[in-house]
Amino acid sequence: MAFSIQSLFDGNKTKGYAKRAEKIGEFEERLTGLSDEQFPLETEALKARLATGETLDDILPEAFALVREAAKRTMQKRHYDVQLIGGMVLHEGNIAEMRTGEGKTMVGTLPVYLNALAGRGVHVVTVNDYLARRDATWMGQIYSFLGLSIGVINDEFKSFVYDPTHQEFDEERDEEGSFKVVKQFLRPVTRKEAYLADITYGTNSQYGFDYLRDNLVNTKEEIVQRDHYFAVVDEVDSILIDESRTPLIISSAISDSEALYKTVRDVAAKLITEEDYLVDEKLKAITLTESGITKAEKMLGIENMYTEKGIKYAHYLETAVRARALFQKDKDYVVKDGEVIIVDTFTGRMQPGRRWSEGLHQAIEAKEGVKVEQETRSVASITYQNYFKLYEKLSGMTGTAKTSEEEFMKVYNLGVISVPTHRPIQRVDHNDLIFQTEAGKFEAIARKVKELNAKGQPVLIGTVSIEKNELLAAYLKKAGIPHNVLNAKNHENEGSVIAQAGKKGSVVIATNLAGRGVDIILGGTPSTPEQQQEVKDLGGLFVIGTERHEARRIDNQLRGRSGRQGDPGETQFYVSLEDELMRVFGSDRLKSMMTRFGMPEDQPIENGFVTRALESAQKKIEGFHFDARKSTLEYDTVLSYQRSIVYGRRRAMVEGDKGHIMSNFFALDSLETLDPIVKEKVKLIGEDAFWENVRRIVLYTTDTLWVEHIDTMEHTRQSVGLRSYGQREPLVEYKKEATKLFREMEQRLKDQVITMVSAISK
Numbered sequence: 001m002a003f004s005i006q007s008l009f010d011g012n013k014t015k016g017y018a019k020r021a022e023k024i025g026e027f028e029e030r031l032t033g034l035s036d037e038q039f040p041l042e043t044e045a046l047k048a049r050l051a052t053g054e055t056l057d058d059i060l061p062e063a064f065a066l067v068r069e070a071a072k073r074t075m076q077k078r079h080y081d082v083q084l085i086g087g088m089v090l091h092e093g094n095i096a097e098m099r100t101g102e103g104k105t106m107v108g109t110l111p112v113y114l115n116a117l118a119g120r121g122v123h124v125v126t127v128n129d130y131l132a133r134r135d136a137t138w139m140g141q142i143y144s145f146l147g148l149s150i151g152v153i154n155d156e157f158k159s160f161v162y163d164p165t166h167q168e169f170d171e172e173r174d175e176e177g178s179f180k181v182v183k184q185f186l187r188p189v190t191r192k193e194a195y196l197a198d199i200t201y202g203t204n205s206q207y208g209f210d211y212l213r214d215n216l217v218n219t220k221e222e223i224v225q226r227d228h229y230f231a232v233v234d235e236v237d238s239i240l241i242d243e244s245r246t247p248l249i250i251s252s253a254i255s256d257s258e259a260l261y262k263t264v265r266d267v268a269a270k271l272i273t274e275e276d277y278l279v280d281e282k283l284k285a286i287t288l289t290e291s292g293i294t295k296a297e298k299m300l301g302i303e304n305m306y307t308e309k310g311i312k313y314a315h316y317l318e319t320a321v322r323a324r325a326l327f328q329k330d331k332d333y334v335v336k337d338g339e340v341i342i343v344d345t346f347t348g349r350m351q352p353g354r355r356w357s358e359g360l361h362q363a364i365e366a367k368e369g370v371k372v373e374q375e376t377r378s379v380a381s382i383t384y385q386n387y388f389k390l391y392e393k394l395s396g397m398t399g400t401a402k403t404s405e406e407e408f409m410k411v412y413n414l415g416v417i418s419v420p421t422h423r424p425i426q427r428v429d430h431n432d433l434i435f436q437t438e439a440g441k442f443e444a445i446a447r448k449v450k451e452l453n454a455k456g457q458p459v460l461i462g463t464v465s466i467e468k469n470e471l472l473a474a475y476l477k478k479a480g481i482p483h484n485v486l487n488a489k490n491h492e493n494e495g496s497v498i499a500q501a502g503k504k505g506s507v508v509i510a511t512n513l514a515g516r517g518v519d520i521i522l523g524g525t526p527s528t529p530e531q532q533q534e535v536k537d538l539g540g541l542f543v544i545g546t547e548r549h550e551a552r553r554i555d556n557q558l559r560g561r562s563g564r565q566g567d568p569g570e571t572q573f574y575v576s577l578e579d580e581l582m583r584v585f586g587s588d589r590l591k592s593m594m595t596r597f598g599m600p601e602d603q604p605i606e607n608g609f610v611t612r613a614l615e616s617a618q619k620k621i622e623g624f625h626f627d628a629r630k631s632t633l634e635y636d637t638v639l640s641y642q643r644s645i646v647y648g649r650r651r652a653m654v655e656g657d658k659g660h661i662m663s664n665f666f667a668l669d670s671l672e673t674l675d676p677i678v679k680e681k682v683k684l685i686g687e688d689a690f691w692e693n694v695r696r697i698v699l700y701t702t703d704t705l706w707v708e709h710i711d712t713m714e715h716t717r718q719s720v721g722l723r724s725y726g727q728r729e730p731l732v733e734y735k736k737e738a739t740k741l742f743r744e745m746e747q748r749l750k751d752q753v754i755t756m757v758s759a760i761s762k
Helices: 011-025 028-032 036-051 056-075 081-091 104-116 129-145 191-196 204-214 236-240 258-270 290-300 311-326 360-368 384-388 402-412 438-455 466-478 494-499 529-537 552-559 580-585 588-597 608-654 658-665 668-685 687-726 730-758
Strands: 095-097 122-126 150-153 159-162 168-173 179-184 186-188 199-203 230-234 248-255 277-280 285-288 333-336 339-342 375-382 393-398 416-418 426-429 433-435 459-463 484-486 507-511 541-545 568-576
Touching: 011 056, 011 081, 028 056, 036 056, 056 081, 056 104, 056 129, 081 095, 081 104, 081 393, 104 122, 104 129, 104 199, 104 230, 104 393, 122 129, 122 204, 129 150, 129 159, 129 186, 129 199, 150 191, 150 204, 159 191, 191 199, 199 204, 204 248, 204 375, 204 384, 230 236, 236 384, 236 393, 236 402, 258 290, 258 311, 258 360, 277 311, 285 290, 285 311, 290 311, 311 360, 339 360, 375 384, 375 608, 375 687, 384 402, 384 608, 402 416, 402 552, 402 608, 433 438, 438 459, 438 466, 438 541, 438 568, 459 466, 466 484, 466 507, 484 494, 494 507, 541 552, 552 568, 552 608, 580 608, 608 687, 608 730, 668 687, 668 730, 687 730
Parallel strands: 095 393, 095 416, 122 199, 122 230, 150 199, 230 393, 426 568, 433 568, 459 507, 459 541, 484 507, 541 568
Antiparallel strands: 150 159, 159 186, 168 179, 248 375, 277 285, 333 339
16 A cells, blocks of 8 residues: 655655645546547647746646646556656756666656756656667657657667657567567657657767767758757666766777787786786776886887887786786676677676777787777767766656765765655565675575575576676576576577566576666566465565675665565575675675684675675775766866867857857957958958858868867876876866867967968969
């Protein structure tokens, strides 16, 4: 039974949510009397009210009530009161923390519809292309019923609009693994048309890359995005935190250095850990020792790697050693079809198309003996932090945000508000079990799974890497336990396997969050009430975590797969002293204490001190990652200011604003030089032809100098790091250099444009 709405909240703010939820309910009776054809007219009436001066907050109760009624008619689903409150949290520009299974996708329809009424376009951000298409098709029923248009942007420049009259058939695996034919109501369109829709679905990377590409075009017809008005980010912690360590970069090839990568790979292979280089696993860094430098110089046949002539060898070698010592196959990346493909350490999914920067990807390609792709230089780049700051209003949804509340507020100015569950929570979270060895831990897990499987209770086991995923599968196979395995190498039928993870007798081993975006229904999908009740009587879904993750959020996400919508469920983490987190961050005191107990490998202990040590280790590493992301942001913010000036100028040129050239582009002293030239050239070739020439000159010169500037800024960032040895703050030094370099670039731009304009002839 659901909580009463008034009992959900304390405090003035939350009481306000409850009152507005009741206000929304007051419109329900009137709306049930409307015909289907009247709903688009209701949408037009709300738009008209906005046009006459009312605000989105003024029309929120009617708008939310319309969405609720539309959902009832199109999907036979009615928004719960707690979902209405989640919608209000998002509309106000916050993160709504809602537990798994509480219907976040439905919650998003409320603020998305309301804000789309402003006519400026709303972006819904998903974690992958499949979810963008699925959610647009699913929720498109509601928006289309209300008279709004829906677009989808996917990778490889595929773009669609939702069209209920367009029935294209696609193949998808069903719960038994067989192919079934499903209707797709997505009609292919141009990228620009997808963005012109009232609501556009897409992934974070596609929005970011389209923004960068829009600032590389030469005509306004090529620009695809509108302004950045309002975005709702699904799985906001995954997108704004986990993925924000890697900036988006558009690159062009500059040289072929495959031979050099192979040379330094062979040198790196002969260096010895501790003797020739030191490894810092916490910071993912290596340091060459005097011995290592001497050995390398001898093998490379150079006198000094740290001179102007030898410095490139130093960079390549350090990168090769880092690739060898810190990046593991089937954990950090996989090799598939002759390519090195990054594996997202948080979701366990492959990330085709993404590459590590600064030569690291090439170093790993050389290490694995596959084709080394050409080195590239950045022609445009932006961090996710600075991209999402472009939006006037930003909001997000996730099941786990509270542990990263500080970062969300400091970086994005986003508050985190926990939305209560629709039904009381019945899940039982057992204490961690701690083992001395990994082998002992896996033996114990296999025993526990066999016990649960014998009575039919479904089990979902989360692992942190492909390697551990496959290792545990071998233990279960040896124990004779039937199971399904999901990882980045075996993910084609991920959705259907996860959807059946709640079936009686099911055992699924999955890396991290495989299947995210798919609900686990007790009894399986589809299932009868009797099948669901049978699994509930067995205790619901039992989730086992095979080790603690670096971030507490990821552990909580795994736990959250069990106990949805008030279902029973159980969770337990199995931890060993050999786990990476404990090995790198666990205290020596803990390790010596465990050794003294002298227990068998597969016998666990439950101990409050150990649990606290684990949480302390997690907080430490979360702090490391937060600092790394903060540092990336601080450096990119310097470039972001410069980027806004350059992109602003480019946009004015692309859109043909000739007045902008004279008033903003050139300083007064330049105008005195230019004025007679302008008059002469206009007289020579005519005004329109002259300004078109100037536009092209400014665009060409801007792009050429900006690419060089990005390259110089990257080298500057690397060099200022060395200044910390001289007791100077690297970021302060970087800001000084950046200001100087930008002024120099601006002056060169003006000089070159004046020279080229002076040379214009018939």
